[in-house]
Amino acid sequence: MNNKGFTLIELIVAMLIVLIVMLGLLKGILEYNKFSIRAKMKDRATEIAQQMTNYIESLPYVSEDSGTQSILYANNSSWESIQCSSTNCSFFQDEVDFYSPGTPTVTNPLGSLSSNLRLYPSADTVDALCSCRGSYCPTDLPICTYEGFSDRRIYSAINIARLTDDYGREAGKSALVMVWYFEPFTDDYKIITAIVIKEKK
Template sequence: MEEFKFNSKGFTLIELLIGMLIVLVVMIGLLKGILEYNKFTTRAKMKDRATEIARQFTAYIENLPYTSDGSGVRSILYANNSAWNNVTCSSNSCSFFETHTEFYEIGSPTLSNPIGNLSSNLRLYPSVNTPQSQCSCRGDSCPASLPVCTYEGFSGRRIYTGVNVAKIVDDYGRETGKAASVMIWYFEPFTNELKRMTTLVIKEKR
């Protein structure tokens, strides 16, 4: 009688371990890619949120009624004040149109103290690190109602706003307008880098 031999070849334990190791390496790479994508998405959301806040705050400044210095009207646009360092722009000197001037400086906030060491130039600035906290106002003639300066961001990070105000005068020293520097800053999630954006609003005296 003819005998039949049964082939019982299969995966050995070593082959199985190698296969599992390959799958594990692929899964780790995939997981790392997902995590990096989530980080990228969070940073993008943070930037978009800061951009939207800058847009809203700029619109708020643009919609404020014009306030002349010396009028006695309580407004954040009241710039004639020795209580904080402000800028006057004339045809001979208009430094706030240049980049990297003190008019656009927020100071030296840190990750551990994002509202500390702020510039004394700021008319409006965050003094409370709590979301939806109103701005503090430096100087005289501050209005009773102030906008929000601290906003919730992403991954436990917050977004902050500050405003500096300058007076624009003509060759005879007469006030012709105001300039407001709206500054936004935050510490980027995961990288911890300080990110800033600035918008300049010009209001003409009518």
């Protein structure tokens, strides 16, 4: 009589193969989950940048000499008279500081923020309002710190520049929206920027 079956060694080998396949699948699922969370973080930051852009666009225009409470004042004196022609505005290519919130780190995301910022996060807590630097700050300010994913937060700030024509007359304002965060699992620093030009009418 021929008794055929699996030996103990064959069973162990089969179990090891199944275990290796399962570990591979588990790793793939975990990596996909991390990728999905990073994608959600980017989408949320993009959404916040759009919200801040809409906020700027909704504000009534305020001239630099009006004295009206508004965030639409240039906080940096070197940005109070930016001359732009109809074809060129070198300020936006040359002024690196305008595009920088400072040097935040993953352990101190609100540390070393630029002193040029008109609006910036007041605290590293979810739903913290913006702080305003400079003159004629309004009392009603938007949120600057938002909840992200995997215990990470998303931060926003705004810079303002006053644009003038060839004769030095105020022609408009440029508002730069900056949104930054540190990517979950990689700690990579990410920043999204958007410019809103408000013409004086």
